[in-house]
Amino acid sequence: MATMKSVLTGAQNKIDVVDVERPVPGPKDALVRIRACGICGTDTFFLHMGGMPVDAKGSMRAIPLGHEPAGEVVEVGAEVTDLKVGNRVVVNPQGAPTGIIGCGGDLGGMDEYLLIRDAEVGKSVAVFPDHVPFAVAALNEPMAVARHCVNRSEAKPADKVVVFGAGPIGLGATIWLKLRGVEHVVVADVIPSRLEKALAVGADAVIDSATENVTERLTELHGQAANALGQPRAGTDIYIDAAGVPAVFQAAVDSAKWKAKLVMVAVQKKGSDIDLGGMLRSELTLIASQGYPTEIFEVTAELAEHKDLFAKLISHSVPFSDVDRAFELALTPGAAEKVVVTFDE
Structure with missing residues (x-):
């Protein structure tokens, strides 16, 4: 045998x-x-x-x-x-x-x-x-997960996007967003070496959320907008949560302008107290992204084409x-x- x-x-x-x-x-x-x-x-x-x-x-x-x-x-x-x-x-x-x-x-x-x-x-x-x-x-498999969350976001070239979490899924999402033609992608994390990696794979800017005010930095990078009540908010169109910690969810709610989107791809290990009032004031759309219903082999050819870029992960x-x-x-x-x-x- x-x-x-x-x-x-x-x-x-x-x-x-x-x-x-x-x-x-x-x-x-x-x-x-x-x-x-x-x-x-x-x-x-x-x-x-x-x-x-x-x-x-x-x-x-x-x-x-x-x-x-x-x-x-x-x-x-x-x-x-x-x-x-x-x-x-x-x-x-x-x-x-x-x-x-x-x-x-x-x-x-x-x-x-x-x-x-x-x-x-x-x-x-x-x-x-x-x-x-x-x-x-x-x-291929984790990049299919990252691709699905980007597909779910329906990000367009003119959109301003922030990705929370510079692990493999967050960095993969960053690569797919840039290959999709999105003009400005910010990555936020608390580990400096991961932020350096984010810049290396194409992020336009990074935020050290351990030391910087996320809303202020996003406003600086993406301009100022407002929520549904006219209160000042960052001009960010899409928030991607690839970190899975409650603080990220709240940071997105605190920063979200009218009709912004929040795509949740990270697994929340503990339940979060969701600020429903904050979501209401921005009419924030929460989009869940699970796995890769169609993307598992959608990514294979591009992964091969950009192998040196993905190797950095x-x-x-x-x-x-x-x-x-x-x-x-x-x-x-x-x-x-x-x-x-x-x-x-």
Whole structure:
């Protein structure tokens, strides 16, 4: 029996690397050798819990981790016609019939090999060019999340936008906004190195929200406007919350002009007291952005075209032989921005 390494949730805030049976593809399947897989906040969420709840008593089960994989096709079933051995592919984690890959399903993208059931280009996988590094291709899934929030914003070139949070999703949104032709994009964060990265990927200005007044800076950058009652507000048209902290939500409400939009893409880990009166005075539109209903492969070609720009989002590339350290980095606040685990060629 051929085996492979698989990364599972272990004890709280720990991973287990175990040997499991290497899958064998059926006639409609493909087998992908994973070459890179990013670590996401969802992975660390499962690690904080120690797995996934299975009953009301709080019992947990270990789950395979990793939903940001890129790899190379090594086997295809007889009925698969649009893939061939050697194709480099990115994967749609939500396209697996056995549950979302790396998010509670039976499969994990942090395995050495990943079985793609009912493999179909454009549905379960997309092929990317050979000149794109696997580590950059592994950004496909989070960049689809970022693209969806930008699509939800319906940002136009003349709009003035602020992105709160200079993590991978916020920076990805910044890149997509600029590629969309948006003239002025501001990024706000509390970590100076992240603000430097925001400028490096194309932000027009940054705000250190730990030391600067957000409303005053946005007014300086985007001009002065007013809310529905005529009270002075910043001229910002669109606020994107890629930070997920209550202070961001309130900063947007405090700054919002009449008919501004707030797009919420970050997961709110704790409930926020929403200033409904402030929203009412600005007629602020709250738009929720979840996942990537259509964007998972919409981004692939542009990710390849702008590979050097997107590569700047990766702060740490860690070999699979040191996967424990990769997850330690991801679990330590402020230690890393985007960690990608790479597998031997």
